[in-house]
Amino acid sequence: MIKKLVATTIAALAMQSDAVVAASDALMVAHPQRTLLTDISFTGSRLVAVGKHGTIVTSRDGSQWQQAQVPVQSLLTAVTFASENRGWACGHDATILSTEDGGQSWQIQQHLPDIEKPCLDITFANEQIGYAVGAYGMMYETTDGGKNWQKRFIDAFVHPDDIDYLAELKEDDPVAYEDETAFILPHFNSLMIDGSDYYLTGEMGLFAISKDAGESWQKIPSFYAGSLFSVNKTSDGRILAAGLRGNAFISNPELTSFNRLALNKTATINQVLSVGKRQYLFANSGVIFNRMQDELSSEQLKNGKSIMAGVLFNGKLVLATEQGIQIVEAKH
Template sequence: MYKTILSLVLLPTLVWSNAVTGDDNSMQPAAAYPAVLADKALLTDIISVAEQRLVAVGERGHILLSDDAKSWQQAQVPVQANLNSVYFINKQQGWAVGHDASILMTSDGGLSWTLQHYAPQNDKPLFDIYFFNEQQGIAVGAYGLFYRTTDGGNNWQMEFQAELLAEDDQEYLAELEETDPELYQIELGAVLPHFNRLYADGNVLYLVGEAGFVAKSLDQGQNWQRLEEFYNGSLFDITRSSGMSLVAVGLRGHAFQSLDQGVSWSQFELDETATFNSVFSDGNNRLFIVGNAGALWLSVDDGKTFSNLSRADGKAVVNGLVWKEQLVLVTETGLKTIQLSELE
């Protein structure tokens, strides 16, 4: 909140060993408190697990579960860090990420969670997580924070993706490595933009972030192609619409569409100044864009036209999904459910 590539001989992908704490008791976080009004507090992400259960995450380590989108149960969570994203690979296994570089894992459908990674000393949040299968996954966050696991999260390795740097930054680091190794190590943790959201589109993985950053990978994030910038503000989400176009959204009501896999982009002309936080499609030709100040826009024709359905309460909508003919939103004041029939 997130060009021509120089030879990677100059700037190879760097890998650090896992920063998980656990041996130092002073670093152990406090567990999230049970909160009667957790479903009324800030929530940041929500996912449908096999169309049977909803799992939402938010501030203070809150993770909420529901099987009907009406009543919500708070899960047992070992951290109080704000959580930003949740992902499930199957009915039982899921992961959530957030501040203090926290990575949580569940093996019982979200009822209880264990801490796989916790690095408050980094002072960087993780913003998103994605698993390709039960063993291989990546997590991304502020200032290019990038972790990878190949064993289901038992171990997380930090990586520096050099090809995601702008060309001038690659040159700067290459020179710095020779002239000032100490400053070089410091700059490695600050030179990349914030990585805000991952999106898997078949075998292609997209990554969007700060200052118009967009990249894609064809090999599970091992190598990346940084795409030409089409907007100089931060992008917070990207998705594929039912009409097969790519849609990206970001600061100050900016939303864009690509019909050629991200090569070129055109801007949606929306009368909106609030920041868009998320965009999602329900597979039935509905495309939703949600954001601050209650922003809620709906298109049923692949972005040719939009209806402004923004909420009168003006509360920020962070994300959402369509579930059993309901639009379920996570907002700064908790969960909100709207019948799709009310939007017609």
């Protein structure tokens, strides 16, 4: 799956003083909306999609698309907006970009190609507090709208036998601590914020919850051994997590158990979109799974191109796919 490709990482402590290195502007092309796009967001007035070689495109109507000025050529994997104008995108090279004009222009907040470590998701609780997550347990946190990004290591995901050892190593030899923790955690694939409740999914069946706005984390006992790529909440307060080979799971209201959805295809699910009582699960091979309460169905794009993400806009689904923007009718 293109969005989740990762490279071998080396340890590096990302401080603000070295958070930006030289980068090249994204190339302006004739039809940017036809390239690989990995994520899409609706700001309230514009559609904004991101993807290959630093491409970012915007549209007010879903038909006419404009390419934004972007200062990197890294593959961008996620985009989010905290308001109509303020947004962020992230991607490979631990890149984090920001916009203050609804996606028309972008500035670098972090770009670390030397660590060869991709960011896979970015989300904000408000215009100040946000998180970027990615490969090998990458997590950066900001409390000032991205002016400063601080790296976090979640020791709650470490084997209990290693916690004391890592605590001592961090105090005695910070460089060795960075080396030791570079590979110890699984990839973090997606993060959802719902008030003070945070939900994190990743590889090897990682599903974790924070009930205190990210201060502490509880790893939920594994209900699936494969990678989970997306998580969202249903209108009745349950959690739907999905990932490899058409595996998707719905929780009970108490989040004490998860049941597998009986989907009829094995396409890897890249994103879960929740709209009212319906969930859309966007997947590889052009598959869209639909869940309406307990009823399940699926459809498939004629071109069979992988769908990375989608939003509901004017009664239609605007999709970010491996062949660019596609628009289809939404289920009602």
